[in-house]
Amino acid sequence: MNHFTKLSGRLDRASGPVNTRTGGQISEFSDKAAFIIVIMPRRRRLVLVAGLAAAAVIVGAPLPEPPAGSVPTTGMPEPAPADPAPDATATTPPAAAGDETVRLAFAGDIHFEGDYRDVPADPASTLGPMSDVLSAADLAIVNLESALAVGGMPAAKELEDPANRFWFRTGPAALDVLARSGVDVVSVANNHGADFGPAGFIETIAAVETGSVAVVGAGRNERQAYAPYRVSVKGTDIAVHAADASRAESADPIWAAAPGTGPGLASARGPGADALAAAVRVSAQTDDLVVVYLHWGEEQNACPIESQQVLAGQLAEAGADIVVGTHAHIPLGAGLQGSTYVAYGLGNFYWYHGRESETGVLQLDVSGGVVVGDEWLPARFVPEGGGAIPLTGSVRTEAVREWHDLRGCTSLAPGPGPDPAAAGVAPGPPPDPVAPELPAFASSIEPIGPSVSAGMVSHTEGTCPVPLADLRHLVVTHVGFDGRARRGELVVHADVAADVVDVFATLYSARFPIERMLLVDEYGGDDNASMAANNTSGYNCRRVAGQSTWSNHAYGRAIDINPVQNPYVLGDVVLPPAGAPFLDVDRSSDAPALPGVIRDGDVVRQAFERIGWEWGGLFSDPDYQHFSAPDAP
Numbered sequence: 001m002n003h004f005t006k007l008s009g010r011l012d013r014a015s016g017p018v019n020t021r022t023g024g025q026i027s028e029f030s031d032k033a034a035f036i037i038v039i040m041p042r043r044r045r046l047v048l049v050a051g052l053a054a055a056a057v058i059v060g061a062p063l064p065e066p067p068a069g070s071v072p073t074t075g076m077p078e079p080a081p082a083d084p085a086p087d088a089t090a091t092t093p094p095a096a097a098g099d100e101t102v103r104l105a106f107a108g109d110i111h112f113e114g115d116y117r118d119v120p121a122d123p124a125s126t127l128g129p130m131s132d133v134l135s136a137a138d139l140a141i142v143n144l145e146s147a148l149a150v151g152g153m154p155a156a157k158e159l160e161d162p163a164n165r166f167w168f169r170t171g172p173a174a175l176d177v178l179a180r181s182g183v184d185v186v187s188v189a190n191n192h193g194a195d196f197g198p199a200g201f202i203e204t205i206a207a208v209e210t211g212s213v214a215v216v217g218a219g220r221n222e223r224q225a226y227a228p229y230r231v232s233v234k235g236t237d238i239a240v241h242a243a244d245a246s247r248a249e250s251a252d253p254i255w256a257a258a259p260g261t262g263p264g265l266a267s268a269r270g271p272g273a274d275a276l277a278a279a280v281r282v283s284a285q286t287d288d289l290v291v292v293y294l295h296w297g298e299e300q301n302a303c304p305i306e307s308q309q310v311l312a313g314q315l316a317e318a319g320a321d322i323v324v325g326t327h328a329h330i331p332l333g334a335g336l337q338g339s340t341y342v343a344y345g346l347g348n349f350y351w352y353h354g355r356e357s358e359t360g361v362l363q364l365d366v367s368g369g370v371v372v373g374d375e376w377l378p379a380r381f382v383p384e385g386g387g388a389i390p391l392t393g394s395v396r397t398e399a400v401r402e403w404h405d406l407r408g409c410t411s412l413a414p415g416p417g418p419d420p421a422a423a424g425v426a427p428g429p430p431p432d433p434v435a436p437e438l439p440a441f442a443s444s445i446e447p448i449g450p451s452v453s454a455g456m457v458s459h460t461e462g463t464c465p466v467p468l469a470d471l472r473h474l475v476v477t478h479v480g481f482d483g484r485a486r487r488g489e490l491v492v493h494a495d496v497a498a499d500v501v502d503v504f505a506t507l508y509s510a511r512f513p514i515e516r517m518l519l520v521d522e523y524g525g526d527d528n529a530s531m532a533a534n535n536t537s538g539y540n541c542r543r544v545a546g547q548s549t550w551s552n553h554a555y556g557r558a559i560d561i562n563p564v565q566n567p568y569v570l571g572d573v574v575l576p577p578a579g580a581p582f583l584d585v586d587r588s589s590d591a592p593a594l595p596g597v598i599r600d601g602d603v604v605r606q607a608f609e610r611i612g613w614e615w616g617g618l619f620s621d622p623d624y625q626h627f628s629a630p631d632a633p
Helices: 003-007 131-136 173-180 197-210 222-226 271-286 306-318 393-409 450-455 494-509 527-532 577-582 603-610
Strands: 027-029 056-058 102-110 139-144 185-187 214-216 229-233 236-244 289-295 322-326 334-337 340-343 348-351 358-367 370-380 443-447 471-479 485-493 558-560 568-570 573-575 626-628
Touching: 102 131, 102 289, 102 322, 131 139, 131 358, 139 173, 139 236, 139 289, 185 289, 214 229, 214 236, 222 271, 236 271, 271 289, 271 306, 306 322, 306 334, 306 340, 334 370, 334 393, 348 358, 358 393, 370 393, 443 494, 471 494, 485 494, 494 603, 527 577, 573 577
Parallel strands: 102 139, 102 348, 139 185, 185 214, 236 289, 289 322, 322 340
Antiparallel strands: 027 056, 102 358, 229 236, 334 340, 358 370, 443 471, 471 485, 558 626, 568 573
């Protein structure tokens, strides 16, 4: 479909953003329903409605301010109350989703910064060669990593480390670039959507309500922010939601819209995850296909973190058919979680540099409301960035294979698309017996900044034995169980921080695999939950199990590594329980090495012993995962 066709079906601005293929508009449900009883299987239209005074509300022209003292509404006239009909059943014939295949295209992060700041001013500009892929799809969805504003003041971002604060904005003309490039829906629910404060956000809302592309994830209130874009394509009713699940950079409610907080972005952090799931649940009752586009994960981490996997499961249970997202700046794996298609990371798509060069478009085919095909169309940035260039030939074949391999650390099943070899693609060369080259080891040691301390739920200043000022936040690269370089975080005491970094540099050089390395606070400070996730962790302000004395972890002088492969054995109890198969593993120095298992004389023990730390595997109750500094109180 050409760009002109996509742009020619505009509705009057008072009707709200429109999908030009079908005339679909962004809508939300009024909060005036007395009650709605739904006895509706997924993708059917059998409904029992009683005492209903609800209406679909178009998010279009700016909403009038309510009179002083009135109850806020959606900005539409109050509908007349329906006659009560407690014994009446209104039905319509069941209608299945359209049988015709619908093609959706998903691309990742976009913004117009650096040398590309003036791109929106060019009336002929597009997102580059990959725009043709977006234009050819029936519905194309991306993420705009900017406030749609030219005014406003930079937001405080007081929870973000000062050295990592960025502010991005672009004018409403950016939406015209997206429209010319074949984009139908764009999310602004991300850690830059409100970068220029309340004034800039009001400009963003104005652009949402008048732009040439449907925008999701932002609104004048939480109802609008969580409301989906609804459209019917080839007989399939589709709802598209969006929300930000990346780490909060500010406590300002504009970043996480909630009842009574006013304008804001849809958030999937904390209570926002429940709000998003509730919105998805409503869409799943009425729409054939429910799509959720998220800003989530951890920058530069090629594997999903625990919070992503938990959120994906929550949304799948709520009825989402497709869950996709961005934020890591690199592609992540994709596949099926039950019947829900999950893509953890799409990478950058139009960017001001090309340092993270790998990207692409995820193409999903849907029939009868079910994903029946998936295909990764790989592309690559040139060093100066801009629009990505599609790959061809053997380079393309290898990039597709690498994308399929990314699924290895996701716990997802393969998608419904054909295997590259089964699709007639000539097999590539046999695997190189030498492991692929890893990027250089990288690390940092920083004081506990606002962003980290805000999430440290296990720490109570004045109660815990070590103040935050004596702790340090470490970021180190490590090798995952998939053989790829990954980013890990630890908090340890300041006086052991440099030694700990040296240990992990040694483990990285030796390619000792560590499944994940997140702060224990990602698990609510629950040591059992962290162990169950096979999480390598350091500081945790907790007591020794069953005792009143502080654990060495409470002093930042202890680290647990791969708890599943290296369980804690207390009599007949194995912690975590998933570690039971590793209880009888031979850990002698001449035993064969098993991935992630610590044994006598191996690189892990040598590295820790070199800095004078003790191994818990030698305790009378073996704690194979545990290493601690001997001078810990």
